[in-house]
Amino acid sequence: MAEKIYENEWIFIEQEAADIPWLKIFTQQQAKEMSDCDEATQQEIFRVLLILEKAMIRYFKPDKINIASFANYLPRVHWHIMARYRGDSHFPEPMWGARQREADLDIPEMTGFLENLSVLLDEAGK
Amino acid sequence: MAEKIYENEWIFIEQEAADIPWLKIFTQQQAKEMSDCDEATQQEIFRVLLILEKAMIRYFKPDKINIASFANYLPRVHWHIMARYRGDSHFPEPMWGARQREADLDIPEMTGFLENLSVLLDEAGK
Numbered sequence: 001m002a003e004k005i006y007e008n009e010w011i012f013i014e015q016e017a018a019d020i021p022w023l024k025i026f027t028q029q030q031a032k033e034m035s036d037c038d039e040a041t042q043q044e045i046f047r048v049l050l051i052l053e054k055a056m057i058r059y060f061k062p063d064k065i066n067i068a069s070f071a072n073y074l075p076r077v078h079w080h081i082m083a084r085y086r087g088d089s090h091f092p093e094p095m096w097g098a099r100q101r102e103a104d105l106d107i108p109e110m111t112g113f114l115e116n117l118s119v120l121l122d123e124a125g126k
Numbered sequence: 127m128a129e130k131i132y133e134n135e136w137i138f139i140e141q142e143a144a145d146i147p148w149l150k151i152f153t154q155q156q157a158k159e160m161s162d163c164d165e166a167t168q169q170e171i172f173r174v175l176l177i178l179e180k181a182m183i184r185y186f187k188p189d190k191i192n193i194a195s196f197a198n199y200l201p202r203v204h205w206h207i208m209a210r211y212r213g214d215s216h217f218p219e220p221m222w223g224a225r226q227r228e229a230d231l232d233i234p235e236m237t238g239f240l241e242n243l244s245v246l247l248d249e250a251g252k
Binding site for chain 2: 032033034035042046049050053054057063064065066067068069070071072073075084091092093094096097
């Protein structure tokens with residue numbers, strides 16, 4: 001189950017229930033493809049991806065950030081951004097690939113990250 | 127084997143050998159994460175993703191576009207953009223997911239698409 005943790009005029013963000021830090025960015029405007037969205041929405045997605053990536057690197061210290069946009073089951077644009085670790089369940093495969101192991105991770109609490117999300121997204125780089 | 131099919135000051139594009147139309151965009155600047163790249167490179171990646179997406183939809187008429195950036199094996203920023211079809215080998219799973227079937231696709235030749243790539247990327251939206 002996903003939980004909405006932020007929204008503004010163009011996008012909203014959900015937290016994916018997973019062993020790793022995993023956020024999903026949806027467009028408020030319902031569209032099948034990124035290029036169907038208006039330019040303000042496209043730019044907001046890219047802005048938020050970069051801010052989230054930097055913040056996730058700083059806070060979670062992952063081995064790699066992964067980003068993806070598929071929506072093959074339900075054609076509604078959304079983007080995944082994930083903090084990946086060598087010891088996570090699928091690394092170095094994508095989270096949609098073959099499971100590699102039982103994850104045994106010691107990573108910072110998501111709560112501390114989420115507390116700063118509004119400050120990050122509402123004040124940074126607008 | 128991938129083949130370089132376009133490049134400019136910030137990025138280059140390779141064609142992935144696959145049953146579906148699949149392009150990979152690399153940054154000329156070697157960086158581990160997107161947020162490590164300079165702003166001109168970041169913006170060029172996003173610009174090219176949108177142009178390629180629109181052009182791939184128009185030319186290949188896929189059921190969905192998929193976009194991803196992982197680089198877990200070799201930490202060097204690059205982006206995948208794929209034209210996906212209901213009948214392709216993995217749909218609706220991502221191309222990194224479980225194989226669903228033997229692909230039996232009748233799609234336009236990549237050659238015609240590649241011929242227009244420079245026009246698209248050098249003249250559109252600069």
